[in-house]
Amino acid sequence: MSTQPIQIIRASDGELVEAKLYEGLRAVDLTLVERQWGSWRQELIRKLVGANVEQSKWPQSLHWDWSNKVSQLQLLAVQVNAIDYENEWQAAMVTDSITHRGLLEIQAGKPILYVDYVETAPWNWQVPEIGQSRRYRGLGELLMTNAIECSFDLGFKGRLGLHALPQAESFYVDRIGMTPLGKNPESYNLNYFELTEAQATMYLR
Amino acid sequence: MNDKQTTRVQRSAEWLKNAADAENQFPSISVGGLVSRMGMYPIAAPITPMVFGELVNLIRRKSGLSIEQLALLANVDATDVERAERSFPVDAGLVQRLSDVLKLPADKMAQLAGVSELTDHELATAAKRFETKLRTPMILSTSEESALNEIMATMKS
């Protein structure tokens, strides 16, 4: 495991604060991350129900429950990276360097770094229906920068693949520059996106 | 045979501020492959979102079980059962455990819960009919009538 300093933005005053990026956490650490987030999720559910917000407008990752679910992740191929600020996990990412290969024609069959999971802490979600705005910002961009760097480290030249939740699709296409490939048989009803070497280089610029 | 070592990109404060502003325009950045594989993301939104919860509720009561008893038998938290009955999203594991205890076919229950795709058309039609019936105002049952009378009496006293 390694750590390095990273800056994130405090939304309340727009100031940059010094956080830490952890690379190569163990699977068990993801459970700890999720434990920190769980009670906040429950609180959000209560608020959404209280405010009569339609379920279709709820954050789509609201009901994830991680207890006892990460035992499969103790492999070299799987890496957990997360951003910590003041002993609170602000965002986390899981990548897998083995189980997926490129589908886009330009990188068909070539290894890609598959981003298996990205999530920010629930206090960093924007939930306008109950008046919640993000506490820290820029986390998604920093994690995607990190994912591309990890892909380069592995010799994958920045190639990435991921299945985005519907509410996040536009972020990966319009902001990160990924190519949508639609749903594939293993896509669990989520749309699949890939980043090519050229798109990665463009994003890092 | 050394790989070129990539150093981490140092993002400038300006880049980060611009990126964060841009990111703020998007409602979410959630990536869900892992979560889907673990059964935590519904494959399809249930077309009849109330049916799974109502079915669990009715069959539980028909079996004479309290929420706590069902939870105990299924080895889950009582709050999970309660949330399921109130039509909160459920995961595949919970569907499986509740179905086992209530002796219901787990694959069909998973379709009703939106954990797997609703491919059984007959089931879909039956589910819609079930939901319509549940929503139709109907005559109060004896126990509803007595419970209602009881609370009304207290409020009036």
Next chain:
Amino acid sequence: MAEKRTMTLNLTDSEMAVLEELAESKDLTKTAVIRQAIRLFQLVEHRIANGEKLFFENKKKKTSELMVL
């Protein structure tokens, strides 16, 4: 990024040829191929140790072959 150590790898001509071919077709360096192979080997061993089996399936020919590793 984790620190790396260097080692010398002795390969036969045919092994080297395969390594070069894989590096070429997968658009990886030779080091990256070896590192990928280590991760793959560990993944397979881990799953087999957990009581799982490795199959290759051909949907067109409707065959599946059990790999004994």
